[in-house]
Amino acid sequence: MATAVENSSYQVQDLIAEDIDAYLLQHQHKSLLRFITCGSVDDGKSTLIGRLLYDSKMIFEDQLAALESDSKRVGTQGQNIDFALLVDGLAAEREQGITIDVAYRFFATEKRKFIVADTPGHEQYTRNMVTGASTADLAVILVDARKGLLTQTRRHSYLAHLIGIRNIVLAVNKMDLIDYDQSRYDAIVEDYRSFAASIGIGAFTPMPISGFIGDNITSPSDNTRWYTGPTLIQHLENVELDVTAARAMPFRMPVQWVNRPNLDFRGFSGLISAGTIRPGDPVRILPSGKTSTVRRIVTQGGDLEFAVAGQSVTLTLADEVDCSRGDVISIAENPPEVADQFEATIVWMADEAMLPGRPYWLKLATQTVTATIQAPKYQVNVNTMEHLAAKTLDLNAIGVANLQTERPVIFEAYGDNRTLGGFILIDKITNATVAAGMLHFSLRRAQNVHWQALDVTRDKHAELKNQKPAVLWFTGLSGAGKSTIANLVEKKLVRMNRHTFLLDGDNVRHGLNRDLGFTDADRIENIRRVGEVAKLMTDAGLIVITAFISPFRAERQMVREMMKSGEFIEVHIDTPLAEAEARDVKGLYKKARAGALANFTGIDSPYEAPEAPEIRIDTTSLTPEQAADLIVEELLK
Amino acid sequence: MSVTGNAELKPESGSLTHLQRLEAESIHILREVVAECERPVMLYSVGKDSAVMLHLARKAFYPSPPPFPLLHVDTTWKFKAMYDLRDKMAAESGMELLVYQNPEAKERGINPFDHGALHTDMWKTEGLKQALDKYGFDAAFGGARRDEEKSRAKERVFSFRSASHRWDPKSQRPELWNLYNARKNKGESIRIFPISNWTELDIWQYIHLEDIPIVPLYFSAPRPTVERDGMIIMVDDDRFPLKPGEAPVTRSIRFRTLGCYPLTGAVESEAATLPAVIQEMLLTTTSERQGRAIDRDAGDASMEKKKQEGYF
Structure with a gap:
């Protein structure tokens, strides 16, 4: 076995020993290339990275000793060094023998310093690969020469291209195991060429290598004299950097x-x-x-x-x-665009599926705004690149959708500027990063609909009615007593000559929202419409009372943010589930328990209680009459 | 010669050097935290990585001083020379210096000679958690690097901690481009590692080019030493328990990493200048943390375990 250490093209030990100042001068002028390696579980990815580290002397003697003993204990290469063990980090995955996350490795040659993102080939970890690829200038797509292109090869290539990587290396690995067969290599490259063209990859750099033996890694291999292209290291040292x-x-x-x-x-x-x-x-x-x-x-x-x-x-x-x-x-003469409606590709990264209509935080460069996503136009099957119909996006799904931001965002198409075109979505309750996205273009609508300034202002409307507009937003389980108490509140207010309007959940579903069902997405849209209507009514000077289960915190927050500060009063009608179910005024709990009603709040759909409502009504200790008095008192305080 | 100057760069051509790129990335991270977190603090351990991190912070906010305090979680067992440099750098940077010593460890007289692993646990791990809770910091900068240790290679730049300071390696937030998610709920905090992508060589080279002050113990000099468990230990003060009849031996030594003096192994060396130290580092064949007793106590997953429990 040829030891690559001896014929390494980047042996610098002599220079370090003889003239450290000259070495330092050389090192301080190195540039920085970030790349990712992608391959299936057995394509030899960890072995290749281990080899690059080993050849560039990034392994110390004590680490090497540990590696040798580990190799014998749990390695898969018999008595030989298992480079993969050097790379696979966290304890849990050691035992499974697979990489489960993105890990970053470092090595340097005479010309460049390199940061390698090691990303897993596992099916369920699309998000890790997209994460690793987002900062990369180049992707090394590994193919096992014995197996040729796999579904995963196509997927990794698609993702690398999607995230905008301009330099793709097709590394046909394990050439030693097919006796350096040129025709087999050529066939794999041809296969890849036609696939690459079909997904829009214009150019790529193929090379025959063996991470295990070291062929064409640092120096041209005698085993592949028919190959005249660059070695992997030569190529990595010379490709143009994105930052340049x-x-x-x-x-x-x-x-x-x-x-x-x-x-x-x-x-x-x-x-x-x-x-x-x-x-x-x-x-x-x-x-x-x-x-x-x-x-x-x-x-x-x-x-x-x-x-x-x-x-x-x-x-x-x-x-x-x-x-x-x-x-x-x-x-000055060539500024980016500003818009609030876009088409984007979205990569979903959370266990909880995307909810069209739900407000998320969108962070793009240094801007953070509230954004809502519409139902996807389509989802992409990352194995076949087919477009599929989809109502939502699950973990690791990729789709194209329109989205709307609550205020204008400064942006550029992702293809032109990764910083001003790439964004993340953050769940407003858990604060988890749930998706990554890439903006394509703004939708014309945003530019053409202008706000009509009105001469009779909302203050004028309120003044005429001699009251301060407000929304009393009742939330609580089905059967909690929302409608009963809301009715009493309205009667009391009318007796006090207040101008009011009651929006009731059941009634609204007979008209305005009769096209909506009870899925999570429909519930969100239901609340959004009611919020908008309530807002218009407060503009008209009314005191609006709403009685909706409105089970999700995020949507109640969305409505709160629509209203003028201080005009949104959240009223939690707090009745324990057991109590509401015992009352079961409309017989709905019985139906839900029998399985005749799906997505019933409290049974098979969650209710997220308010954390800090303006008013909380404990119906186990107050009569509806007492509750209504308390609410009116709070409102007029 | 400094890294930031554009001496050899042209607007049309020439690449930024790797140190310029790393510097720009670290500065970007430092600024994001200050813009998005309420109460950041910089963990300052006085070692070479801390020295670089502090230097980067001063650059990031120049001409303002860095808008956060320095926190030294002290064990009372650091080298004297470290305390000297700490006080000097705090004064020079115009930053507030907070020194925290775990009162329980102090009361119980926890020390590295009698208490072994408990010493690190109480002074450092517990001390750090207590200090963060006491001041209510929601973001803490640390000088860890991904090249140091395998579990660190997978940690994010923004590393999220629960209200009880635990790290869950299975549920890290994906970190794309240079977009960092700094949102958290009350009581939760974030550890931020601005020099994640620097290697040991980058650190030394940057110190060299930017002329950053570091503790003189990194350079070789004749110092009083004894041998313990195969390590050369420097006798830094008279608290060190010598064996009957034992006298410290003067050796020419230096340190590759600095911590509590009774736990930090020295290397015999003649390297008294930065280039000589770098030369020695590049030609030696043992990794940096080898000099620290802390990584060895629980087999190969030791550091990962410590981190889950709240160690930095």
């Missing part, structure tokens, strides 16, 4: 933080995502559209004459313009 390519794009810097040490200094700090900038360059601040010019590029080491994509800097401007976190500083 981004310099040719128009200047963009999302503002992270405003630096104000004193009244004389106001700097805007951020990481430049595209282009270059110099003092004197005209810039535009988005979303305001105001223009100014760059005065200084401030760093602790002194002002810079220019700065480029990939640098973290602080800019000062010649004029006093409003600019804060979330804004984008752009070159």
Whole structure:
């Protein structure tokens, strides 16, 4: 077996020993390439990474000793070193012999430092691969020469392309096990070429390798004299970096933080995502559209004459313009778009499925806004690339959908700028990152519907009625007593000459919302419409009383955010499930228990009780009459 | 020569160096936390990684001082030279320095000679949790690197902790692009590792190029030592229990990693300058944490276990 350590092209030990200053000078000029390796469980991915680390002397003697003893104990390579053990980290997965998460590894050659994202080939871990690929300049797609292209090869290639990786390496591995058969290699490359073209991958770099033996990793292998292309390391050392390519794009810097040490200094700090900038360059601040010019590029080491994509800097401007976190500083003549409705590709990453209509936090660059997603236009089968009809997206599903943000977002198509086109979605209750997305384009609708300014204002409406508009939002289980108490409240208010309107769950479902059922998505849409109607009524000056189960915290929060501050009063009609079920006024619990009613709140659909309602009514200790008095008193307080 | 200067770069051509990229990434992370968290703090252990992290923080917010305090979770057993540098750097950076010592450990006289693993557990792990709770910090910067240890290679830059400070490696938030999710519920906190992607060599090279002050113990000098369990230990003060008739031996030593002096093994070395230290590091064949007793006590999954329990 040829030991790659001896003929390694990046042996630097001699230079270190003889002239450390020369070595340091060389090292300090290295650039940085990030790449991912993808392959199926047995494609030899961990072995390849272990080999790269081993060959670049990133393994120390004590680690090597541990590796040798581990190899004998749990390794799969007999008495040989099992490089995979070096790479597989967490204790739990050691025993299973598979990688379960994204791990980052480091090595360097004479020209570059490398960060490798090791991502799993397991079916259920699409999200890990997308995560690892999101920061990569290049993807190494590993194929076992004995097996040729697998479903997983196609999936990994599709994902790498989806996430915008421009450099794809097709590494046909384990060439030693097919006796370095050129015709077999050529057939695999041809297979891949036709597949790649079908999903829009224009160019890729194929190479025959063996991670186990070391063929064509650091130096050309004698076993494959018919192959004249670069070795893997040569290729990794020479491909163009995304950060360098981004310099040719128009200047963009999302503002992270405003630096104000004193009244004389106001700097805007951020990481430049595209282009270059110099003092004197005209810039535009988005979303305001105001223009100014760059005065200084401030760093602790002194002002810079220019700065480029990939640098973290602080800019000062010649004029006093409003600019804060979330804004984008752009070159003046070519700014990014601002819109609030988009089409996007979404990769769902949470166990709980996507809920169309539910508000999520959307974080894009330094902007965080509330966003709702419509039902997907289609889902992509990542194995066949077929478009499938879908009502939602489950864990690891990828689909295309329209989404709407509650205020305009500064963005670019993901294909043009990863920073201004890539976003994550965050669940508002659990705070988990539930999805990643890539914006395609804005929908024209957002640009054409303008807000009509009205001469008779909402204040005028309220003044005429001599009252302060409000929404009393009743929430609670079916049979809790919402409608009964709401009726009493309205009667009392009318007796006091207040102008009111009661929106009742059952009644609304006979008209406005008769097209909606009781799935989670329909319940959300039901509440959204009721929220919008209630809002219009408060604009008309009314006191609105609503009686809906409204089981989800996130949707009640959505309605709260629609209303003017202080006008949303959440009333929790708190009746224990057992009590509500015992009353069972409409006989619904009985039906649900018998299985005749699906998605019934409290039985097979959850009720999320309010954490801090403005008013809480304990119906086990108050009569409906007492409860109504208490609510009226609170409202008019 | 500094890393940030654009001496050899042109706007049209030339690549940013790996150190410029790493620096820009770390600064971006530091700023995100300050913009999105209510009460951040920087864990400052006075070692070389802390030195780099502090230096990056000063760059990130220049000309303002970093808008958070430094927290030193002290065991009372650090090297004297570390306490000296700690106080000097806090004064120079204009940052508030908080020193926390676990009162229970102090009262019970927990020390590395009599209490073994309990020493680390009480002073460091428990001390850290107590300090974070006491001040109500919701975000803590730490200087851990992914190249140090296998379980760290898989930890996120933003690492989420439950209200009881536990880390669950099975339910980490996916971290895409450079978008970090800093949202959390009350009582929960986030540990942030701005230098995750730096290697030991990057750290040394950056210290060299940026001329960052570090504890002199990293450089070789004649120092009083004894041998314990195959490790060379420096006798840093008179609390060290010598055996009857034992006298410290002067050896030319330095440290690759710094912690509690009775637990930190020295290496015999003549490397008295940074390039010489880097040269020695590159030519040696044992990994960095080998000098620390802490990783050895529970087999190969030891660090992962400690992290789940709340160790940084």
